[in-house]
Amino acid sequence: MMSRFKILQSTPTLRLALSGEWLYTTSKKDLRSLRAAVRDATEVEIDFSAQPIVDFAFCAFLLSLLKDKSYTFLNPNAHIQEIFATLEQYPPNLPIDTHKPSALFTFFRDIGLWVADFFQSMMDFLHFFGMSLYYLGLSVLHPRRFKIASIFYHISESGLKSLPVVLTTSFIVSYAIALQGVIQLDKMGVPIMSVEIVAKLCLRELGPFVLALVIAGRSASSFSAQIGVMNLNEENDALKTMGFSVIDFLVTPRILALIITMPLLVFLSDVVSLLAGMLATNVQAGVSFTQYWERFYEYVDITHFWVGIVKAPFFGLAIGLVGCFRGLKVQGDTESLGRQTTLSVVNAIFWIIVINAIFSFFTTTLGI
Template identity: 45%
Template sequence: MTAQRPDRIAPVIATAGGRVELSGDLLIGTVADLVSHAPAPGADVQAVDLSRVERMDTAGAWFVLDLAARLSGGDAPAPIEGASDSQATLLDTVRENMPRATPAPEPRASLTDRIARLGRATYGVGLVAVEMTAFLGQVVAALAGLVLRPRRLRLTSLVHHMQEVGWNAIPIVTLMAFLIGVVLAFQGSAQLRQFGAEVFVVDLIAIAVLRELGILLTAIIVAGRSGSAFTAAIGSMKMREEVSAMRTLGLDPVQILVVPRVLALFLTLPLLGFIADVAGLVGGAVMSWIELGVSPVVFQSRLVANIDLWQFGVGIIKAPFFALIIGVIGCYEGLKVGGNAESLGRLTSTSVVVAIFMVIVVDALFSIFFALVGV
């Protein structure tokens, strides 16, 4: 009569010859007894032997893996040997699902670290400003060269970019300016009605649209629409090594890629600003007629009588400067694109943000200047 195998064989842990030998059943109800008998962490253990283990569940597998990790003293876990195929599969499954060690939180930056970080950021901004200034000089020199040698102008490319930048942007610019005029008239009438000065809404709309909002919002739309397109187009050519091929052939990328785009913006942005001014005045006149009963004839007569030509000139004078800013920044960021799509997307976003920021800064400087000279 053969002896029956007991339901559970008590597990045993032993250390011999630099090896930890486990035997018995490593089950959820038995592994707790082994914790106190495990070797100290960092002991000189070469391997964990499971050749005498009868049965093992997930709790036992977790104990084996934790024991191997603790015995290593923080290095690679001690190797596990002697496991059957089913035990090895269970160990792999538990190992994949064990919680990962959370990295220690970074120490809080000291005041010195923050000052150093600010200094590095300021230095980086200064380098970009110097590079962009040098690039602006290249573009201005190339534009001046066209005066001496007009045959260098690529007329086909110029006309193409004028269509993309100017003609195709007319619908969105017109709609934007019209709605801005509507909003100004509606909000202005609500405030001026309290004082019985509804007729002054014409002056409000005209000054706001002609001096500031017409050209400023047009430049912002063009920066988001055309500035990003410049960066994406030139950046794609940079990724495909087409810019390097131009330089190899002795062609100047600034003359071929940058000048037509900047010149197209230089010529079309004032026209877009004029269209935005007209659309804004029309929108304001329509809302004034609806909301205040100011007829188009009255609106026109008051506009002509109280608004001089300089109000329009103050806005249009800014257009060439805005065009130069948008074109130079868009092309500069495009030429900085590396060989991956990540840099293309990042620099496209950067060109839009920087161009809009610089447009607003220059507009503020113009406003201060015109206030000082009394215009």
Template identity: 35%
Template sequence: MRALADFTTTPGSDGGVTLAFSGPLVVSGLGVLDGRLRRLDEKVTKVDLGGIDCIDTVGAWTAWRVARDNNAEIVNATEGTQRLIDAVSHVEGTAPIRPDRDALLERVPEAVGTLVTGWGHGILAMIGFLGAMLVSTGTVIRHPRRFRFKAVIHQFELVGVSSLGIIGLMSFLIGIVIAQQGAVQLRQFGAEIYTINLTGRLALRELGVLMTAIMVAGRSGSAFAAQIGTMKLTEEVDAMRTIGVSPVEALVLPRVIAVVFMMPLLGFYSGVLAIIGGAVLSTLTLGIPFFTFLSRIQEVVPLHDLFVGLTKAPVFGLIIGLAGCYQGMQVKGNAEEVGLRTTAAVVQAIFMVIVLDAFFAVFFTKVGWA
């Protein structure tokens, strides 16, 4: 077994001690020795390297550090050892480990500017991605055989059919909440019967489609980003380009088409389940018969409320599909990027859906569909 490096100290005539190293002064044997050197209390005036068997750059740096910290002299070093010590002594970094932070008045505007610039670049890149998708759509229209019908049907199942349970339960419970909270407030004015109006209009016009879009963004939008991102990471997308298959036609179009066409159906389904939830609560707590509630919905909810909801749904679906596929196509580097891009896809989609919903609310009010 190879001996480890060691040192001894002997008093000198100058009031200090001579520190003499022995054994191999290499990285594999310096772990314990370094701690002992840092706890040394005596004033070292000489560092004797005559007893070492061999030395590497870490050992040379250790000996030079001891000499530097104590302003000591290195003695009995061979020509090779001295050359190594001279080399490591000239490469010491003097820069701070962390750079000094800029002043607050400089740092905040810089951070805001970087954020705004990033948003601008992201918007331009998203518009470019939309353009690439429209070009691929035109290509598929000119060459119908390139349309991946089975892939679209598969995405219909994943986006729509598989989400019926969770969306239905969510909408049913939202209908119950709307009816219960509305009845509590309207009871103060003796107008509990208007709970039907409140539940029906909110479910079909706003909350049904909006909550469905948020659920689809979290469920399908994240899946789009993760699936395509993983394919980018494993170079499957590059392989598709190599064999002449357009990734936009094969991966993006089926997903976007599926979410655009399924969103109106899911939004209508969500509104209906919310109304049923409100009817159930009204039957149990307000004394309004279930079928009376449903027949009253036909009288008090204007048909254009349904049109408003169905008009917003495909636009929300387009935003969700674009955000998920775009973020997936931006994945590069490592697996952590997949998680970051998936999170970005969900946040981006939900944010844009809420912004567009506010825009639609103002727009339809201005055109008289309040």
């Protein structure tokens, strides 16, 4: 049942007729509309003839709107009369607490609140991660659950359309780092060694890592904004009402799209990074393209390429999970949307760094 009111008379006395449900769960939009309707009136009559369903919280809100105004309640039932009688008997002038907590107390209180919020957010994310893996497993067991059209759409949005910025960023960063490496090795008299050093760095770390950072800034924020707007428009609630799973329809296709596209993007990023390194060594040290590729073929093993490729799906999984999780956390207003979108980028970059560090530790330990 919806919350509704109707203006029966505007002058000289504003008369409003309430109907439907007016409870503590009433949307902010309806409450703002009611506040706007009575804001400029000095005399107000509230008609309860339609027998609206109200609770204590709404009646308290209504009295706060009618403060300093002349008001009359028409045709209230016994329940409504009892609520307003209780509220009107409440002491209007409560003593004001002038005690200010100490700086030390405030400091530890803020730390405690932050820890509690962090722990709750971590538990929510673990729950979301488990649900996502569960629905992903169901889709693998029952391939008909895959939303093929949605997956290909997000592959196009997150993969193909991100190619220009991804490849440009990879080229610029790789060229700058390769140039600095060549300069230092040229001073030592061994500029040719920059070929394998830069190539291994690009294949193992630079290509996948820079690519993941760019995708995190692009796709994580995009996922959060898209799902967050759906939350604000109550589209996700509509999906749940119809018996559909939000994770099945919104989360799984986005995660799968990134898991599929990240290795392909890493491959292209590696190619561009190697070309940038080749150009830098040629410009700075005069190493010909033929020498570069001969040195590369002789000293750079295919293992370095596969290390970067294996990282890519994990980067995609982390970006997709964080982006969708933060989007589903949006609630209330557009301020929440901006806050969660910002957090999605920050969290995604953090998890990319953690995953990259874990891979570096294990590959170094195993001698790969």
